[in-house]
Amino acid sequence: MTCKYELYEPAWCPGCGNYMIRTALKMALEELEIKPHEVVIVSGIGQAAKMPHYISVNGFNGLHGRAIPPAIGVKMANKELHVIVESGDGDTYGEGGNHFIHGIRRNIDIAHFVHNNQIYGLTKGQASPTTAMGQITTLQFDGVKVEPLNPLALALTMGAGFVARGFSGDIPHLVALMKEAIKYKGYALVDILQPCVVWNRVNTFSWYKNRVYHLPESYDYTNKEEAMKKALEFGDRIPIGVIYKEEKETYLDRFDFIKNGPPLVDVELNPLDAEKLLEEFR
Amino acid sequence: MDYSLIVGGEAGQGMDTFASLFEKAIKRCGYNVYAYSDYMSRIRGGHNFFNIRFSTENILAIKDNIDILFALNEETVQIHKDKVKDTGIIIADEAVAKEDNSIIHLKLSEIAKKLNNKRVANTVGLGAILNYFGVPMDIAAKIIKEEFKEEIADVNLKALEEGYKLLDTKYNLQIREDDKILINGNEAVGLGAIAAGCKFYCGYPMTPSTGVLTYIAKHANEYNIVVDQVEDEVAALNMALGASYAGVRAMTGSSGGGFALMVEALSLAGIIEVPVVVINVQRPGPATGFPTRTEQADLRFMIHAGHGEFPRMVMALRDTEDAFYQTVRAFNIAEKYNIPVLLLSDQHLADGVTSKKPFDLKNIKIERHIKRHIEGEYKTYEFTETGVSPRIIPGKIEGATVLVDSDEHDEYGHITESAEIRIKMVDKRLKKFELLKDEVKEPWHVGDEEPENLVVCWGSTYGAVKEAVENLSDEGVSIAALVFGDIWPFPTRKLLSLSKKAKKIIDIEQNATGQLDSLMRQEALIQSDYKILKYDGRPFTADEVYRRIKEVI
Numbered sequence: 001m002t003c004k005y006e007l008y009e010p011a012w013c014p015g016c017g018n019y020m021i022r023t024a025l026k027m028a029l030e031e032l033e034i035k036p037h038e039v040v041i042v043s044g045i046g047q048a049a050k051m052p053h054y055i056s057v058n059g060f061n062g063l064h065g066r067a068i069p070p071a072i073g074v075k076m077a078n079k080e081l082h083v084i085v086e087s088g089d090g091d092t093y094g095e096g097g098n099h100f101i102h103g104i105r106r107n108i109d110i111a112h113f114v115h116n117n118q119i120y121g122l123t124k125g126q127a128s129p130t131t132a133m134g135q136i137t138t139l140q141f142d143g144v145k146v147e148p149l150n151p152l153a154l155a156l157t158m159g160a161g162f163v164a165r166g167f168s169g170d171i172p173h174l175v176a177l178m179k180e181a182i183k184y185k186g187y188a189l190v191d192i193l194q195p196c197v198v199w200n201r202v203n204t205f206s207w208y209k210n211r212v213y214h215l216p217e218s219y220d221y222t223n224k225e226e227a228m229k230k231a232l233e234f235g236d237r238i239p240i241g242v243i244y245k246e247e248k249e250t251y252l253d254r255f256d257f258i259k260n261g262p263p264l265v266d267v268e269l270n271p272l273d274a275e276k277l278l279e280e281f282r
Numbered sequence: 283m284d285y286s287l288i289v290g291g292e293a294g295q296g297m298d299t300f301a302s303l304f305e306k307a308i309k310r311c312g313y314n315v316y317a318y319s320d321y322m323s324r325i326r327g328g329h330n331f332f333n334i335r336f337s338t339e340n341i342l343a344i345k346d347n348i349d350i351l352f353a354l355n356e357e358t359v360q361i362h363k364d365k366v367k368d369t370g371i372i373i374a375d376e377a378v379a380k381e382d383n384s385i386i387h388l389k390l391s392e393i394a395k396k397l398n399n400k401r402v403a404n405t406v407g408l409g410a411i412l413n414y415f416g417v418p419m420d421i422a423a424k425i426i427k428e429e430f431k432e433e434i435a436d437v438n439l440k441a442l443e444e445g446y447k448l449l450d451t452k453y454n455l456q457i458r459e460d461d462k463i464l465i466n467g468n469e470a471v472g473l474g475a476i477a478a479g480c481k482f483y484c485g486y487p488m489t490p491s492t493g494v495l496t497y498i499a500k501h502a503n504e505y506n507i508v509v510d511q512v513e514d515e516v517a518a519l520n521m522a523l524g525a526s527y528a529g530v531r532a533m534t535g536s537s538g539g540g541f542a543l544m545v546e547a548l549s550l551a552g553i554i555e556v557p558v559v560v561i562n563v564q565r566p567g568p569a570t571g572f573p574t575r576t577e578q579a580d581l582r583f584m585i586h587a588g589h590g591e592f593p594r595m596v597m598a599l600r601d602t603e604d605a606f607y608q609t610v611r612a613f614n615i616a617e618k619y620n621i622p623v624l625l626l627s628d629q630h631l632a633d634g635v636t637s638k639k640p641f642d643l644k645n646i647k648i649e650r651h652i653k654r655h656i657e658g659e660y661k662t663y664e665f666t667e668t669g670v671s672p673r674i675i676p677g678k679i680e681g682a683t684v685l686v687d688s689d690e691h692d693e694y695g696h697i698t699e700s701a702e703i704r705i706k707m708v709d710k711r712l713k714k715f716e717l718l719k720d721e722v723k724e725p726w727h728v729g730d731e732e733p734e735n736l737v738v739c740w741g742s743t744y745g746a747v748k749e750a751v752e753n754l755s756d757e758g759v760s761i762a763a764l765v766f767g768d769i770w771p772f773p774t775r776k777l778l779s780l781s782k783k784a785k786k787i788i789d790i791e792q793n794a795t796g797q798l799d800s801l802m803r804q805e806a807l808i809q810s811d812y813k814i815l816k817y818d819g820r821p822f823t824a825d826e827v828y829r830r831i832k833e834v835i
Contacts, residue, residue: 008696037683040676042524045688052685053696058676059685060527061697062520063550069517073524073532074676076482076508081528081677102513257506265529265675267506269479271610271646277473277501278640281463 003033006056017168017194017205018047021115022054024171025086028178039082042071044096046122048088048115065095068103071110072251078265079252082182083109089116093129093149100151104158104187108251111181111188114151115168117196118203125199135202152231152243155189156224161248162188163227165240167212168195169205173240180242186250193238208238215241222246283313283338285453286345287411288362290331291354293324300352300404301332302635303429305464307412307422308336309637312458316341316745317635318821323489323573329357338458342601342636342745346825350414352407353378359385373410373449375403386449393444399434402441409445416454419446463640467631467742468493470602471561473641474609475533476505479648480559482525482532484510484518488540489573490629491563495535515540519547519560527556527686529652529675531613535561535625538580539569545587548622552592552711554686555663555671557616559609561625563632566819575819576629578741579793581801584624585770591708593619593715596770598626598741600726602636604767607646614649615721619670619714626769628792630821631742656682661693665706669713715771722768724776729755729762735835736784738777738810739791740766740798743822747790750827759835766798772805781808788834790814790827 005026012018029039041057043049045064052059058081060070067087075083092100092114103112120126125138130151134143155163162184166174174192181188193212195205219241220226227244253259261267287304289297298319305315313336322328333344347367353359353374359382366372375390388410394403405426412422419442426438465473472494475483485495499509508525512518515536522532536544541562551558562584566577584596595615599605605627612623653672660682664671676684685695690707692698726744729737729751739747744765751763764777781787789799789810794817802808812834816822 011697035680037677037680040528050697053687056683057685058683059687059695060524060554061685061687061689061695062523062554063546063688066516066520066547066550069512069520070524070527072510073482073484073521073526074528076510077525077528077530077532078675078677098513099517102517255508257503258508261506264481264506264508264525265678267481269531269648269650271477271479271643271648273505274473274477275643277476278463278643281465281469282640 003030003035005029005036008054010050010054012047013198015197016047017117017196018115020168020171021113021174021192021194022051024174024178025051025113026055027175028182031175032179032182034082038080039084040074041084041086042067042074043085044087044091046088046091048086049091051086065091066099067091068096068099072103072106072108075108075110075252076258076264078263079258080263084182085110085112087114088121089114089118089130090120090128093151097129101158104155104160106251107161107186107248109185109187111178111184112190113178113181114189114191115194116151116191117194117200119196119200121196121199132202138199150231150234151189151191153228156228156231156244160189160244161186161246162242163231163244164188164190164242165238166190166192167208167240168192169209170212170240173214177242184245186248211236211238212240213237215239215243284335284341284345285337285415286333286335286348287350287352288331288333288348288365289352289354290329290358290362292327293322293330294326295354296401296404297330297332297354300408301334303408303422303425304411305334305635306425307417309462309464310421310425310460311417311455312460313337313455314340314462315464315635315637316343318344318630319633320820321574329361331358331362341749343749343822343824346823350411352411353385373407388448394441397437397440399437402438405438405441406445406448409442410448413446414449414452416451418457419443461639462637464635464637465602466493466633466635467599467602467605467627468563468633469497470605471599471609471625471627472497474606475559476501476507477643477646478610478613479531480533480613481506481530482508482522484512484521484534485536486512486515486518486540488537490565490632491535491537491540491561493632494561494563515543516547519544519551519558522558523547523551523554523556526558527676527684529678533559533561535563537563537565538567538583541580541587549588549590549592550688551622552588552590552594553688555620555711556686557620558622559612559616559625560622561627564626564628566817572819574629576821577792577817577819578628578743579797579817580626581740581769581797584626592711593718594622594624594770595718595721595768596624596626598767598769599631600741600744600765600767601631603638603641605631606641608767610646614647617651618649619717620673621714626741628742655679660684662686662695663691663693663707663710665693665710668717669710719771722771722773724773725764725766727762727764727776728752730760731762732783733762733780734760734785735788736780736786737761737763737788737790737831738766738798738802739763739789740769743790743792746822746824746827749824750831753828754831761835772801774806777802777806777808786811786835788812788814788831792816792822
């Protein structure tokens, strides 16, 4: 059986960073030889969240901000599925902020690709949680008045075991990051910088292009203090690559019957198994 | 034979242990037990009590009056003294309300002190009360050995023995065959979910629903069940939907406020057509309301919750037995139609302990409606005659993928803005509601076949209404009750037929607006003549229902 993924005609704007992210995702999955029926992409709502419609996978396109909870449910139900969350910065860090924080605490084995264009696309140009202070938008006429959220630093402080940053304009680099995130046992966050060609006139393709640089070979991604410095480096220079990585016990491994048993979805159901529970009530 | 006991005191005084030992001892003597726990939203202090009733009859509600009051503090005496029958007694430790002559003072603390464990004072009291009812000591001793760890069982046994010496036997309970279990509503729901093969339950603690979560968690490892304490109820239903999409039976639950947070995802369940079971264990609202008390004010909320129009089924649970079987059935119906099935319980049912015939697990069927093989390409939302599309499990059939979408979608699950497909998809989903109308069961019918007075009620008021109606019927009143369990879609056949001959229709509900009455008007063009409503957060007693029906007939 082929591991080839079909692509469907997207409704993204011409020049949108999402095209490159989709290309990288397709390449990553094909190179890892994962078959389409073995992967589930869970998404919320937003331009990024349309991903499951544009590539031939199992897809759960749920509610805005709510991609992580169903992804956890899917993985718990069937540990054999590769679960990927694809969602934007507003979806993940705004509406879904609480799920993002508590998802990290669980360290469940999913790869999370956040399309971070620092703006709201689908709702036409309002500030996102990562829009810079002072930036003028279609809603913040006097400029944004709240501090931006730093997703990588937040993930590190929450104890995430895999924290990375990619750039939609560097496909080979992004493919490698995605593959590593998918292979990683635990929650893997890849914050992917991408331009929004219509609504973000500040963080343009060239804005990112001129700033991003690959973390050097010598960079030690197991050093948390260094990682925090790199996570906070977001200005004239922006590092991309795996910022932090460590092996950690995953959520699934903390359930003996999942770790050492069949996927829950394969457990035979028999009502009579519950008969013995009546005893404690006698 | 019909006796009631109240044990009351401050939170933290050990009433729970006393109550569960007493209930079990009485049940082991072969009597039916109904126990209601009335507690405040605090961990220490305040006033909490258990009202434990036992009888040869199948009782499901408490009475107004009691035969014995066991007061752990003075406040309990003041609050409950008027309920004690003329033939009844009040007992308490010597230190409680010393100057009150109506109290039989016992040396509970002193005996406990002599046994070097002041925590066994209640066990001394237990022994006294059990002897008062003529419960053989060996029955109680066996329960103590079962319930306590070895190191404290001994001192409790001694305390029990000392207690037996304190009061003379007044009622000599004859020992009958004990073939019952003793279970509360939350446990019955949890047991139903486990028996139905639920493998994923998640929730956020919220009184009075937490018992379901706790019961399933206690048995999770044994039955390969993931129990996840989620960050919020928004996550809960979304997570359950993810698990169900991936092929396991999934459930979540809360009380009204938590269910309110699930509403967005309920609408999601409707459009993605992923089966799920959700329970709302009601408490009085709005908002935080009365956290530890009972009400039936979420009926309309459950029927209408969620933006947009989509089919769902709502089942009200009437007693612990019904709670068990309906929970199992909820899973089967959810998977038959790929819809959310909502269970409605309340604090009265959730915390009420009842003796029941052991549930019959041999006659339970798990019906999953999942296709293991397909021919040709798979379409998640394939248009079919019935509106129900064949369901497969993601990852189980090579070459087939399952795409579910909260946007309006085509048969493949892909986003669409086509007007034509939109109409077909809405119609497809709503067709399932038409099938549900044949699936719902008619209400239980208690009392006369062709009554002049027709009582309607739903859910856990069943116990009090049943007893009142049966008593009135015994007195020669032409009366019957229809007790709704399945309540949405609203079953109308029996209501229409009985209401034709009835002269008076009396609606009994634990809310302030008569939500069932409005539902009858909407769905069956029938209006009640009288409404007996209660919204003080306390459950109906059988006597209260009896009295209030008498006032209107």
